[in-house]
Amino acid sequence: MFFSVKELEIKKARFEAAFSPGEIDFSGDRLEQVTPLEAEGSAELLPHTLGEIRIQGHLHVRMRCECDRCLEAAEFPIEGNFDLFYRPELREGYEEEVAIDEGESEIAFYAGGGIELKDVLREHVLLSMPMQRTCREDCHGICPICGQNRNLVNCGCEPKPVDDRWAALKNLAK
Numbered sequence: 804m805f806f807s808v809k810e811l812e813i814k815k816a817r818f819e820a821a822f823s824p825g826e827i828d829f830s831g832d833r834l835e836q837v838t839p840l841e842a843e844g845s846a847e848l849l850p851h852t853l854g855e856i857r858i859q860g861h862l863h864v865r866m867r868c869e870c871d872r873c874l875e876a877a878e879f880p881i882e883g884n885f886d887l888f889y890r891p892e893l894r895e896g897y898e899e900e901v902a903i904d905e906g907e908s909e910i911a912f913y914a915g916g917g918i919e920l921k922d923v924l925r926e927h928v929l930l931s932m933p934m935q936r937t938c939r940e941d942c943h944g945i946c947p948i949c950g951q952n953r954n955l956v957n958c959g960c961e962p963k964p965v966d967d968r969w970a971a972l973k974n975l976a977k
């Protein structure tokens with residue numbers, strides 16, 4: 804679904820859409836979409852601006868990625884509201900000035916006369932993923948010694964205690 808500035812000039816657009824896994828490309832983000840991504844909301848051209856588009860709505864989806872600690876699958880439900888602002892890409896030099904002056908890190912830019920809904924949703928999903936991507940809060944991760952998944956086996960390996968201060972003294976004594 805593409806929101807063109809020309810159409811938005813006439814009226815606000817409402818959307819209600821579902822995207823099956825694969826329709827939105829997450830392959831470059833090491834993420835996999837598990838359930839259909841359902842979204843609803845609206846897109847509008849803000850009056851008294853130079854073509855600023857506001858897209859707001861609600862989405863939910865379930866995403867899967869590799870657990871940061873054990874590398875098994877970790878799933879995350881993403882559900883929430885979004886309210887995003889897009890400005891037309893501006894001429895060179897001007898863009899930077901505006902961004903810095905107003906300190907609006909939330910503002911994104913669009914080119915080509917409009918915005919593709921899939922891009923908006925993809926971006927929101929990426930922003931909504933947690934920083935810590937673990938399969939569960941107390942994931943024990945992979946044993947650094949034998950390489951087994953410590954959630955599945957209690958390998959009993961004990962890391963050798965290394966005390967750098969003593970090692971440093973020994974080196975001095977040599």
Ligand SMILES: [Zn+2]
Pocket residue numbers: 870871872873874875937938939942943944
């Ligand atoms: Zn894990």
Ligand SMILES: [Zn+2]
Pocket residue numbers: 946947948949950951958959960
């Ligand atoms: Zn081990």
